[in-house]
Amino acid sequence: MAGAVSALFLLDIKGRVLVWRDYRGDVSAVQAERFFTKLIEKEGDPQSQDPVVYDNGVTYMFIQHSNVYLMVAARQNCNAASLLFFLHRVVDVFKHYFEELEEESLRDNFVVVYELLDEMMDFGYPQYTEAKILSEFIKTDAYRMEVTQRPPMAVTNAVSWRSEGIRYKKNEVFLDVVESVNILVNSNGQIIRSDVVGALKMRTYLSGMPECKLGLNDRVLLEAQGRTTKGKAIDLDDIKFHQCVRLARFENDRTISFIPPDGSFDLMTYRLSTQVKPLIWVEAQVERHSRSRIEIMVKARSQFKERSTATNVEIELPVPADSTNPNVRTSMGSASYAPENDALVWKIKSFPGGKEYMLRAEFSLPSITAEEATPERKAPIRVKFEIPYFTVSGIQVRYLKIIEKSGYQALPWVRYITMAGEYELRLI
C-alpha cells in the first residue's frame, strides 16, 4: 500500500514541461511529455479526460489551474486521493507565493519553484504544504535575507500551522459564516436535490499561541449539555474541520477547540441536506413560433422574508445557439445577451424578499436548419445571488472564547451571508 510518486511535472497548456522535479529517477520527462501532449491532442478537451491515466507502466494524475497543468507520475500503487489533493495544495502554495499560478509566474520564479518542490515532497511523499510557514524559510528574491534561514519549529511541531512569537497591537478575529445553497429542480418543477454547504471562514490577527473555543447552536451539543433548545438549534449532516481543530475532543464532547493559524483559513465546513424552499424561484415559458422566432417569458420570485434583500442577482437563461436580434423587456434590472454562453443574463442589483419580477424576450432564429439536427444542448437556468445577514440553516455563533497566556482581550467580529452555489433549474 505504500506508494510514492516518481516525479512532479508543471506543464504548459500544450502539455510541454515547464519545470519538473524527479523524485525517484524511474520515469522519463520526455516520455511523460510525449504521453501528455498526445492525450491533450486526442481528447481535445482535457477537462473530459479521466484525471488518472495509465500508460506503459506509469500512472499519470493531473489537475489544471489556469494555463498550467500539474501532474504527478507514479510507478507504485500510491494513494490517489492524497496525491490529487496534494496537487491542489501545491496550487495554493504557489498562489500564496506568486499571487497567480500561471506559466509566466512559474518561469519568473523557477528557483523558488524548485526550492518549494524540494520541501513539499521528499522521495515522492507529500511532506509539508503550509504556505504561510514555508514562506518563513523559503523566500522569493525580493524578500531574501542574508541571514541564514532555519526551519521554523512549526514544520515539525504538533502545531504545524502556526509559528511562535506572532505579535499584534490589536488582537482581532473576523469570522464569516458563508452558506452556499445548492439546488436542482427538474423540468416538472420538482426539487430533486437541495443542500446547503456552509463554511466558517476565519481571519485571525492574534498574538502568541491563543487557545480558542467556538460555540455553535449545535443541537447535539446543546442536548448533551441538557439545555432546552427551543427550536433554535440546528443539525448538521457532516462537519469537516481544519487540521487545527482537535478532532478527538470534538468526537468526545462536541467542543470545537483549536489554536488557529495566523491569517485567513477555513475553520470548518459543514453540509446539511434538509429540504429548503428555493430562495429565488424562476419559472420560464419558452414558445417557439414557427421556425423563425422564439419567445421567452420569465418570472422570478424571491421566497424569503421581506426584511432580507438579495443582492447581485444574476439569472442566466439558456437560449438557442443560433438566436439573433434580441428584444428584451424587464420589470426590474437589466438583461443582456451573452452569445458566447448561449445565454441571456438578467441582472438585478437588489431583490427584496416577497417580490416578483418579469422578463420578456424575443429572438429571431434562422429559418434554415440542418436536416439531421443534433439535439440541442440542454442547459439549465442558473441563478446567482447573495443575501447578507442571513443563513438558511439558522446556524449561530454563540461564542468564540480566546485565551492566551498574556491575557489579552480579543474582539471577535461575526458576519453571516448566504449565496447561491450550484443553483440549477432545468427547462422543459
Added chain:
Amino acid sequence: MSGHDSKYFSTTKKGEIPELKEELNSQYKDKRKDAVKKVIAAMTVGKDVSSLFTDVVNCMQTENLELKKLVYLYLINYAKSQPDLAILAVNTFVKDSQDPNPLIRALAVRTMGCIRVDKITEYLCDPLQRCLKDDDPYVRKTAAICVAKLYDINAELVEDRGFLESLKDLISDNNPMVVANAVAALAEIQENSSRPIFEITSHTLSKLLTALNECTEWGQVFILDALSKYKAADAREAENIVERVTPRLQHANCAVVLSAVKMILQQMELITSTDVVRNLCKKMAPPLVTLLSAEPEIQYVALRNINLIVQRRPTILAHEIKVFFCKYNDPIYVKMEKLEIMIKLASDRNIDQVLLEFKEYATEVDVDFVRKAVRAIGRCAIKLERAAERCISVLLELIKIKVNYVVQEAIIVIKDIFRRYPNTYESIIATLCESLDTLDEPEAKASMIWIIGEYAERIDNADELLESFLESFPEEPSQVQLQLLTATVKLFLKKPTEGPQQMIQVVLNNATIETDNPDLRDRAYIYWRLLSTDPEAAKDVVLAEKPVITDDSNQLDPSLLDELLANIATLSSVYHKPPDAFVTRVKTTVQRTEDDDYPDGSESGYAESSSHVADGVTSPQASSSSVPAAARQADPAPAPAPVPDLLGDLIGLDNSAIVPVDQPSEPAGPPLPVVLPASTGQGLQISAQLTRRDGQIFYSLLFENNSQVALDGFMIQFNKNSFGLAAAGPLQVPQLQPGASAGTLLPMVLFQNLSTGPPNSLLQVAVKNNQQPVWYFNDKIPLIAFFTEDGKMERTSFLETWRSLPDSNEVSKDFPGAVVSNVEMTLDRMAASNLFFIAKRKHANQDVFYFSAAIPRGVPFLIELTLVVGVPGVKCAIKTPSPEMAPLFFEALETILKI
C-alpha cells in the same frame, strides 16, 4: 512577490557553454550565483549542461543557502552521468551534514539520498547514521525518508548497517512528523522485501494511533494507510481501533477521510455486533457524501471508491441516491461514474425518480454519456423486476425522439430485457421494427436481428425484414452475419415455407463457401448438417429454451472486491484492479540520461552536449517487461510489419530486453516481419528481425507452430554475408506444442563469415528442427542495427574528418517523400538509432543538420541533412571512408525518417 527569473532563460548569442563556464569561475559571488541560475534554467528547458559539472560543483562550498540548493539540484540531475566527478562533491556533503544549521544538515542527507551513484552511496552511511539521531526533528524526519532511498539503491547496505533498527526506533520518536515519515519509509521497505520487517504489533498500533492526533495531514495518511493492514485480534480490539479512527472522518483533507474509511471498513469485518456495524455505516455516510463537494478530480477518485464500498455495504448509501444525480457542469468522467453508482443504488423505492434522471441524461449532447444513460435504464429493468415495465416505457419514449444513437442503444438493451423476461413484453416489437432501417451499428443490428429471429412466429413480415438484410450479407461485420445466420435458421424452423427456404439456402451458401470466417463457416455447417439430417433435432437445438439472464451490474468477484477494499484511496481502487496488475517493479535505473537530453533546436548554434559515456553505470537499461504493456500489446500477431518501430523502442514499448532464455517471454512491441510464412514452412511460421539492444546486435525471432505435431530441436545457421554476421551461441527454443509460439533473442557476432564482393543487405538463414526439413529464407540486414553507441564525434573532429575525406567519398541522395515536421522528435529518433546530432545551421530558408554515426570496426559516417521543417523533401549527403555502404545507409535513414 513576483520574481524575474525568466531573464535567466534568455540565451546569449555567443557559444553559451563556454560563457557560462567563465561566469561560473568568476571571482564575484553574485556573478557565480547568476551563472548557476542560468545553468539551472538551461537544465529546466532540457539543454544538456552536464559538461559544466566541475565548474558547478566548485560553487558548492558556499554560505548562501539558495546557491547551495541550486548546486544540489544540479547534482541530483547530472551526478549519474558524471559518476567519477560526482565524488568531488562528497566532502562538501559530509561537511554539510554536520553543519550547525539543521536546514543544511537535512538538505545534505536529502540530496545525497537522491544521487544514485554507488560511490556516493558508500559515503552516505555515516552522515545518515548521525542524522537519524539528530537533535532536530526536521533532520530526523528527512533522514527517515532517506533510509527508504538508500534501501531502493542498495538494500543490503541498509540491512548490514542496521538502519532498519534505527528506523524502527523512530516509531517511538516524540515528534509526530518523524513518526509519520518513519512509517512511510518502513511501509515502502516492507513492500519491497519478502521477509517481515515492519510488523505492526498492538504496541506499535497504540503508539501510532496517538501520533495520528498530532501529525500533519499527510502524515496521518501514511499512518492510516499503514495501519489498515493491521489485523485486530478480536471484535473488541477492532471496535477500539475504530473508535480511535472515527474522529478522522471530520478532517478537512479528503485523503485522511478516505484512508479512515478504509481502516474502518477493514476492522468492521471483524465486528460482530450488528448495532455497532449499523452505527458505523451511519457515521460513514455523511463524510462519503461530502467528498462529492470536493474538486472534480477528487470526486472521481471518491466515486470509484464508493462504487466498491456500495458493493460490499449497500446500506451505507442506500438513502443517498440523490447526491449522485449529475449536475450540469460535472465533468464527463464524474457523470459516468455517478451513473454507475446510481444503477447500483436503484431500488423499487427510488426507481421512478432515477428513471426521470436517466431520461433527462438521455437527451444531453455527449454521445457516450447518453448511451450509458440508455444502457442504465436497461440495466435497471433487468435488475428490478417490478420496475421493468416502467423502464421499457421510458425506452420507448426515447426511441420516439428518433435520435439515431439513442435508438440503437435502446434496441441493444431491449434485447437483454427480452432475455431476462421472456414472453412478457413482445408487444413492443412492432414499434422496434419501425426503426429497422436506421440501424447502422453492428451491435444494434445484431440485436434487432436476434429479436426478429427469436420472435419470428409473432412478426408477420419477419421473412421480409430478414430478407432486407440478406442482400448485404457479405459486407456485414461478422457479429451481424452470425446473427443473420441463426435468425434465418430460426425463421425457417418456425415457418418452413418457400420464402424462408430460399433464404436459408442463400444464407448457408454465403456463410460457407463465400466466407473466410471460420466461426461463421463452422456454425453454418452445423446448421446445415442438422437441417439436412434431422429437422426435429434442429428444432430442439436451435429453438431450445434459453436460460434467463440475470443482472450483474458490473459486480466484481468477491475476492477481488476484498483486495480492492483493502486498497481504498489508492490507484488500485481507482482502476478496480489488484496492484500487481499495473505496478511495475523497475529496479530504478536511470533511464533519462540518454533520451532526455536533446539538443535544443534554437539559434544558439552548437549544443555541446554530453559525452554520452557508455560505461556500465550509465547505459540505460530497458525497463523490465510490464504486465499491462504486454497485455495491451495484444498477441504478437504474425502480421508483417516491415518497418521496425523505433519510436516504440525509444519510449520503451519494446521492452522484452534481454530476457533470460529459460523464462518464458512474450516479445512485446511491434510485431516482427514474417520471414517464413506458415504456408511455406508446413505450419511453422518464423518472424524475425535484427535489432540492437544495449550495444549488442540480436536476431529477434518468433516461432509459431501451426502444424499438427510438436516441434523441437531447433537450430539456426547463417550463410556468409557482407557483415559476417553469425550466431554467438546456440538457438534456444523450447519444444513447441501445436498452436504454441516462442520468441527468443539470439545474440549475434560480426565478422565471422564474411562474404566477398560489394556489400549488400542480404542475409540468408537456415533453420531446422527434428521433425521437418531444413527451411531456408532470406532476410534483410538493416544497417540501423549496426550503428554503435560510440559514434558520437566532437565537433572539431567532425570538421577535421569531413575535410580529410576526399570529395569522392561523398554520396548524396534525395528523399522527396520524407518530411520532418518536428525537429525534436526526429532528433530523438535519430539519437535512439545512434545517429548523433553534432550541430545545426541555417542556410537560406533551409535547416542543415549534421550528425555522426559509426558502424563496427570504427567506420564513421558523417551526415548532412538539408531540409525545410514541415515541407516534404530531405536531402542527405554522407561522407565515409566506405562509400560503398551508402545505399545501405540511405535505406536505414529512410526507415528512420518515415516512421
